[in-house]
Amino acid sequence: MKLNLDIWNCRCAYSNGFKPYISIFLIGLCLMFSMKTKSQGYKKFSNCLILTEQAEQRIIIVNVTTGDVIWEWRALDSNIKPEHINWFNLPSDAKVVYNGEYVLMCASGGACALIRIKDKKTIFYVIGGLNPHSIEILPDGNIVCASSNDSKLTVFKIDTVNFPENILGKSFHNLFAHNVVWDRKRNLLWTASMNKIISYKYNYLCDDPILTPYDSLAFNDRSAHDLFPVPKEDALFLTAHNLWRYDLKTNKVNQIPSKFRNIKSASSESKGKTPVISVPKEQWWTDEIIDLEGNIIFRQKGYKIYKARWVVFNSFSYKLRDKFRICN
Numbered sequence: 001m002k003l004n005l006d007i008w009n010c011r012c013a014y015s016n017g018f019k020p021y022i023s024i025f026l027i028g029l030c031l032m033f034s035m036k037t038k039s040q041g042y043k044k045f046s047n048c049l050i051l052t053e054q055a056e057q058r059i060i061i062v063n064v065t066t067g068d069v070i071w072e073w074r075a076l077d078s079n080i081k082p083e084h085i086n087w088f089n090l091p092s093d094a095k096v097v098y099n100g101e102y103v104l105m106c107a108s109g110g111a112c113a114l115i116r117i118k119d120k121k122t123i124f125y126v127i128g129g130l131n132p133h134s135i136e137i138l139p140d141g142n143i144v145c146a147s148s149n150d151s152k153l154t155v156f157k158i159d160t161v162n163f164p165e166n167i168l169g170k171s172f173h174n175l176f177a178h179n180v181v182w183d184r185k186r187n188l189l190w191t192a193s194m195n196k197i198i199s200y201k202y203n204y205l206c207d208d209p210i211l212t213p214y215d216s217l218a219f220n221d222r223s224a225h226d227l228f229p230v231p232k233e234d235a236l237f238l239t240a241h242n243l244w245r246y247d248l249k250t251n252k253v254n255q256i257p258s259k260f261r262n263i264k265s266a267s268s269e270s271k272g273k274t275p276v277i278s279v280p281k282e283q284w285w286t287d288e289i290i291d292l293e294g295n296i297i298f299r300q301k302g303y304k305i306y307k308a309r310w311v312v313f314n315s316f317s318y319k320l321r322d323k324f325r326i327c328n
Contacts, residue, residue: 041099042312044100049289049311050308050311055303057074059072060073073115075122087107089107089108090306092107092307093132097322098322100311102117103117107132111126111127112127112132113126124158126163127164128156131148132145132147133179134146134177136181137182140204141158142157143156143158146178146180147177151174155211157207170210176223176224178191179192181229181317182318183316184316189202189211192238195219199216217246217253219244221240222241224240225263229317231270232270233271234249236316242258243256258277259294260290264286265308269312274291276290276310278305282304
């Protein structure tokens with residue numbers, strides 16, 4: 001007797017002569033379990049990190065308690081056209097969005113994409129620029145990609161039918177663009193460029209999207225890298241040569257004490273928790289994620305991890321139980 005329940009696609013495989021009523025019961029059990037799992041949103045990813053893992057050109061979600069990979073995505077195994085696979089080389093950012101049902105990702109090979117978690121289908125992808133480093137969803141469903149080698153923030157209108165060709169996109173200069181975060185409270189897009197934190201206004205025009213610089217604040221560092229919300233606080237983690245915390249209420253940037261330098265990402269599991277960080281051990285990657293004291297939170301020999309983020313709801317940027325949308 002063999003039974004396999006796939007909670008993502010709700011497939012029930014059974015063999016060795018189950019009677020019809022038993023088969024019906026098992027199918028019902030599978031459907032009920034799958035529906036329950038899919039309704040849990042971010043809760044199904046408790047104690048999990050999402051990683052950009054470059055040794056195998058993939059996005060993975062790992063349980064830090066067990067060390068298990070509970071979800072992974074590779075361009076090779078998805079609905080990516082063969083001639084576009086290289087666009088997904090060196091994944092550089094990944095965020096779980098839309099009520100824990102989608103992954104937003106980009107890669108240094110050029111891709112910016114939105115992936116549905118339950119069936120791993122890429123529902124949209126596009127060339128986001130030269131060396132994309134970060135990606136964000138705007139409230140109307142458009143996405144914005146930050147690409148460093150051409151110093152651009154590019155807003156794309158998602159088109160799930162005609163991608164990746166003939167996609168509407170508009171670019172705006174942002175020196176050494178490495179990060180983007182939407183601020184739902186202020187209706188601003190934040191980015192850290194070199195030694196400045198810059199905010200942009202967005203015009204909410206689907207077919208003529210415009211980002212307009214709004215304000216900026218200098219901080220005492222160089223080569224800003226990652227920017228990500230502090231859970232349930234009006235603040236952002238900022239990595240550069242040092243680690244920083246930008247308090248939006250006071251409009252001050254304060255250094256977070258740490259012996260580590262050139263941190264690639266910083267993310268906290270909940271309010272008041274110490275962030276976990278990715279610090280390169282070779283070139284720009286690492287095989288472990290640590291806390292500020294150097295304690296290992298997750299390690300896997302052979303991995304080339306670029307960024308790591310806790311899979312938790314981001315109330316700074318998104319509405320609760322937010323659903324996928326296309327700008328119309």
